[in-house]
Amino acid sequence: MKNYxxxxxxVLLLIYTFVFxxxxxxxxxxxxxxxxxxxxxxxxxxxxxxxxxxxxxxxEKLRAWLKTGSEFALAASQIEAVDDxxxxxxxxxxxxxxxxxxxxxxxxxxxxxxxxxxxxxxGLSIKQDSVNEAAGKALWTASPISQLHxxxxxxxxxxxxxxxxxxxxxxxxxxxxxxxxxxIGAVVFSIKYxxxxxxxxxxxxxxxxxxxxxxxxxxxxxxxxxAKNTWGKYWSWDxxxxxxxIALLIYSAYFVLRASFEDPExxxxxxAVFNIFAFASIVPLIYIIPKLTDSLHPGAxxxxxxxxxxxxxxxxxxxxxxxxxxxxxxxxxxxxxxxxARIRERILDA
Amino acid sequence: xxxxxxxxxxxxxxxxxxFTLLLAQQDTDFMRSMxxxxxxxxxxxxxxxGIIIYLIRLDRKLTKLEDQIKNHE
Numbered sequence: 001m002k003n004y005x006x007x008x009x010x011v012l013l014l015i016y017t018f019v020f021x022x023x024x025x026x027x028x029x030x031x032x033x034x035x036x037x038x039x040x041x042x043x044x045x046x047x048x049x050x051x052x053x054x055x056x057x058x059x060e061k062l063r064a065w066l067k068t069g070s071e072f073a074l075a076a077s078q079i080e081a082v083d084d085x086x087x088x089x090x091x092x093x094x095x096x097x098x099x100x101x102x103x104x105x106x107x108x109x110x111x112x113x114x115x116x117x118x119x120x121x122x123g124l125s126i127k128q129d130s131v132n133e134a135a136g137k138a139l140w141t142a143s144p145i146s147q148l149h150x151x152x153x154x155x156x157x158x159x160x161x162x163x164x165x166x167x168x169x170x171x172x173x174x175x176x177x178x179x180x181x182x183x184i185g186a187v188v189f190s191i192k193y194x195x196x197x198x199x200x201x202x203x204x205x206x207x208x209x210x211x212x213x214x215x216x217x218x219x220x221x222x223x224x225x226x227a228k229n230t231w232g233k234y235w236s237w238d239x240x241x242x243x244x245x246i247a248l249l250i251y252s253a254y255f256v257l258r259a260s261f262e263d264p265e266x267x268x269x270x271x272a273v274f275n276i277f278a279f280a281s282i283v284p285l286i287y288i289i290p291k292l293t294d295s296l297h298p299g300a301x302x303x304x305x306x307x308x309x310x311x312x313x314x315x316x317x318x319x320x321x322x323x324x325x326x327x328x329x330x331x332x333x334x335x336x337x338x339x340x341a342r343i344r345e346r347i348l349d350a
Numbered sequence: 351x352x353x354x355x356x357x358x359x360x361x362x363x364x365x366x367x368x369f370t371l372l373l374a375q376q377d378t379d380f381m382r383s384m385x386x387x388x389x390x391x392x393x394x395x396x397x398x399x400g401i402i403i404y405l406i407r408l409d410r411k412l413t414k415l416e417d418q419i420k421n422h423e
Contacts, residue, residue, distance in 0.1 A: 018394075022390070026385065051385060162386075163385035163386040163387075164384065164385040164386050164387040164389070164390055165386045165389045165390055167390045168389070168390055168393050171390070171393050171394055171397060172393055175397070214400065214401075214404050217400065218396065218397050218400045218401075221396050221400065222393040222396050222397060225389060225392050225393050225396060226389060226393060228381075228389075229381050229382060229386055229389045230386075230389075333401075333404070336408060337408065340408065340411055340412060340415070343415055344415055347415060347418050347419060347422070350422065
């Protein structure tokens with residue numbers, strides 16, 4: 001029992017991850033606003049679709065703005081909550097916009113005491129016939145945004161495009177984190193083998209690399225499924241996808257290499273050296289090259305990391321336990337592989 | 351040995367088939383309904399199926415070892 005505690009811990013953490021990662025609701029969001037295009041100088045009604053919203057609750061306290069930057073905003077003159085998911089906003093759009101171009105995108109902001117503040121970035125575009133930036137700036141500061149509410153419940157952030165898939169942060173991302181923890185372990189055993197050629201070090205490195213590859217393949221498959229529904233394609237030939245596929249191929253070569261040696265000592269020594277090279281290549285392939293070029297993947301070049309904006313404190317409470325949970329499950333699987341390899345060695349020796 | 355490998359491969363592909371078909375033919379409207387919740391379901395399903403396939407492989411390895419022990423006795 002004493003030696004099993006970490007397996008229990010891993011399973012408990014994963015149960016926690018599944019229960020709270022799936023049951024915690026998302027914050028209120030705005031999914032659509034129509035019409036998309038408005039004309040300056042006219043009064044227009046915009047129909048807005050909410051997500052996880054309760055517009056009819058305290059509907060007289062609903063407020064809405066069109067905004068650009070942090071200074072310029074226009075409050076809706078009339079707000080009609082049709083139902084919990086639909087609200088109609090009337091805007092008296094002034095004749096001039098706070099910009100020197102003919103068309104400008106605006107962010108829609110809705111605030112309610114029940115749902116908190118929610119936005120649709122770049123949700124509406126307004127056209128103007130004559131440009132007068134100074135007049136526009138004056139007109140768009142008349143109804144500033146004030147005292148926004150915060151939803152008082154344990155929720156995950158709502159992001160357009162992502163929607164509920166933000167929960168994949170606890171299933172796709174920890175695959176890679178757990179893979180890394182486990183591959184570091186494998187490299188440590190490979191180095192140990194080169195210092196002191198004990199066959200058990202080689203078996204441990206092999207078992208951990210095996211699990212690391214499993215987690216990597218699962219990470220790639222789950223990433224492709226997520227990509228299909230957010231980027232549009234399973235495989236976009238994105239840098240991050242390509243480089244991880246190459247890294248996993250290098251790690252598959254580890255097992256091809258092992259299978260091609262008869263002499264156990266030679267096999268162990270050469271695969272230990274190869275493992276160190278494989279690990280040295282996976283770091284730049286997965287974490288450095290994608291940061292140097294443009295990528296669709298968060299945390300890579302031209303795209304901010306999840307951590308800086310999207311991973312709030314509520315998500316951290318599930319994300320970090322998820323990493324530990326998946327890593328412990330991986331170690332457990334690795335331990336079973338190791339024990340199988342030890343038994344095989346026994347049989348071959350007998 | 352070769353037959354066992356072929357068997358393992360066919361089992362693998364058989365197991366994967368309904369899953370890949372499900373995902374490939376699923377029209378995007380369904381996957382994107384309910385705030386794309388089904389994408390999370392598909393991701394968790396993929397991890398589960400991956401671990402099960404891995405478990406089957408391990409099971410086969412152990413069966414082979416058990417056979418070897420039996421032959422020794």
